Amino acid sequence: MYKYFRSDLFIRFGLRAIYKPSCSKIFKFASTSSTGKSLESLTSRQQERKVREQRRKGLSWDISDKYYDKEFQNRKKLQERKTTRTSSKFQNTLKTGKRYGKKHQSTERIGTEDKLSARYKENSNEKIKYRRLKTDDAFKIAEIVQTNLSRDDEEGALFYATKGLKNSTVAWNYLMIYKFEKGSVSGALKYFSEMRRRGSVPNSHTYTVIFNGLAQNSSIESISQKCLNLLQILLEQNAVKPTVLHLNSALKVCSNIPSVSTMYEVIYAVEEKIKIDEISYCTMLTTLSRSSEKESEDYAQDAMTIWADIISRIAAKEIRMTERIALAFGRVMVKSKEPTNIYILLRIFSDVYGLPMFCLREDIPGRSDTTSARDEMLSNHLLRSDKKLKASEREMSLIAQACELLRQKEAYYDYVDHFRDKLHVEWKEKYKVRNKE
Template sequence: MTGEKTSRKLRHAVKKHLEHMHNSFTIAKHVERTLRKNPERFEETLLLVQTASKDHGCTVAWNHLIDHQLQSQRLRAAVRLFNDMKKRSQRPDAHTYTVLFRGFALSPHRELAVAEAVRLFRGMRRQPGVKPNIIHLNAVLHVCARAGDIDTMFALVDEVLHDGADGGRSAANKKDKLVPTAQTYTAILQGLRSWALAPEADAEGSSSPADVDGRTEEMVEHSRAVWEEVLRSWRGGSLALDEQLAGAMGRNLLLDKKTGPRDVLVLLEQTMGIPRFDTQGSTRTKTKPDQETDNNQPPPPAASKSRKKAASEPAKPGLNTLSLVLATLAEMRFVTAAVKYWDYLVRDRGVEPDDKLWEQMIRLLHLGRSSAETARLLATAPPTVQSPYLFRTALSACFRDLRNPNVVDNASTIVDVMLRGAGAGVGESGGHRVPDAKALWMYLEVPQRRARVEASLNGNNATETGVDVGQSVELVNRVWEPYCRASKAALFPQLVEARNPRLIKNAKMYGAVCEVVELARELLSLTAHIARAGYKIDTKTRRVMEKRRDSFNREVVIFTELREELEDMWGKKEEESDVKEPTRE
């Protein structure tokens, strides 16, 4: 009874809506708006479109319904809608098939998605009506690529792009032959990569390293063969090369550990005119498209026709290119070259790195123990990409560069950047307002570790902090105000005054408090060192340091008393490493 009542209400609502909709455009707009704002009203919109289909051509509205089901990971339901659409004499258009194919690529049921995509595509070729275009083919190839089904992918390529199933004998087949674009080759290369990275399991449910290596070698060989075809088309002016295609080939080459990394840099020089900075004596002279960049694979000669000339122009580098370069140079451990590539792409070619690329670059500099370049580059980072993780990684690079006599100055530069960003009043989505307590602790550690390393190099034994009183005073004064801000943001002063653990509402807050306490302990150690040598400083400074020492000591003692109860509430705070280590050390 309840279902019948709901059905009556739906029909009544649909009838009322249709009284105000007199054409397919208003119906489609209503369906799109309703599904976007109230997806739970899908059944109502479906009934509305089914009812309106009796009097109107509602192809666009059906497209919205199908797309909604695919975005919701309901592949079978989307196919049923497509069939229902045709049964109601609603003719699918070219966009209907594009929606289907692109939606199939999102499905977790990849084998089913490939089967349905290929079935529909071949049906388009055989049946009258909408004929497949290159956008449809690229979308189907992307479905195969996501599934790593290279057999089906290459079968479709041979069928459509080459001679076809009948060897290219029929006139219809020649007429329907499609011209591949950069997106076509990108999908093929991505499919090869997916296949190589997700090998089939053996009988025992796992794959041996030899099987993985064999697939990788085969994938690289196939990729090089595809790339030869790309170069022929590019040189002939029939293919416009883009960053995505060059990047896909570069990612495939990078899996070849022997020659792949250098081949990637040759590829970028060839396709984008990016000069080589990984070789001795390299300069920053830009490579022109008509200059030979590699003995075996020169760039395309200047084309005579304007269309061909435009097609054979070098691709424009972007974020994907910079990420590929950094990954390649990390594999080669060429940190100095990475800095040159970064400067060239950012300053000369106008690439604007996002936060992930900044993190990738700082990790690479951390790998190369380059605190000076880390400080220099970080000083140019916009507030929108600055994050606690970025500063921790940068200061961790200082930990790895303690033999550098300028490492303390480099750490100071990094902290200056953090404090400028914290005091700039930037929004929540652009930087951070509160100084990071963990980064401040790392900053205080740098001069102490440097002093111990220096003493060790000189054959001396460094004790306590290892820094002199004057430097300790300078460090405490420098960190005092940021410490107060970080402490206040973590509610640490309130916790100390109230001695009430229930002020800490979740594990994240407890973690922030623990980081502030570690910083307080470090400052307590420094102020205690200053107090023991108070005769070396003036009376006013000594009293200030003693007052701060007592404050740090009180806060640490009270936290220690509350710690057991806090750990019972939120679990023991695990010790974290200073930075996520790069994949290769």
């Protein structure tokens, strides 16, 4: 028990007790000290000696005339260490990726980290943004990459893709999709080369992503050559088996350009390895229909050859007839503007959709001597099946254009009545068909 006299404390606090939890002692302020003299009455040297004696015994004296025990000071220092992290600890957290427990996390600590991170951003030599991942799951890495790309953080996505596993192909696929969406074909192809250089093996979806990206950016120069180069890489490697999905994606590139020569190069390259399906035939006919008008007449002959191949495959029950194939073929024939080709179109539509033939062969203007030969060839191009497709407004639109080119006004109105009465398809007159001269 120690007693100290302070007149001002006695007046202010009276006989108030202070509890010291470390040693369970009660210190009381008395009217007199052990020396019987006031501390203020002592000399400066005596006061310094008294303060040193108090500090040795576990007490401290400050300017505000308050007593603090040593354990209270230690607790306060420990609390300050918890809420305020030093720069060295924060730097270690960024490098190793270790996190402290939830009991140490507070708003004060977060504010300190933000200040420290701003300090590191200013210093380019110690710039640390991303943590290294400690996971062996390639799909987990791909998910983190996708999250970074959704925030337009391409640098962070590339960091995790390169610092991840060797087989993180899915992460590279996300990077290439991101570059294609931004319109950077060269950047996406650089990622493809970097992925192969780092040992990641492209999967089947990788080639599909690149073909679709090239089709999406078909307006760029030399896109057809890049498509052929990628197809050559696909056919030469052994890790991925070429499928019809790759073929259809490559043909989509040719259709969007459009480039008929590139289309034939693609078909000849995969002729022995991949079987063509309905979508492939439809894309080929669409490419022909998007060609220039100067070459449309020649492409009509190519369309007839493709149509004959389609009929033979349907007879062998390898594929089936679809509306998209018939419409794509009709667009090619109408674009040629040759009366004989248009008459063949009406005959094929009559066979595929079960429509009556209102336009006769004798009514075709400018009929040449090759019409009979065309009729004989047409017999091999008919479906001759009981299953008919259902016609809609799109088919009626092509028929209206055909009647306009043939100048068959009566046949046009007969088709309109048939679509309205039998097929319940309302057709608004968009074409002024003239009478035949």
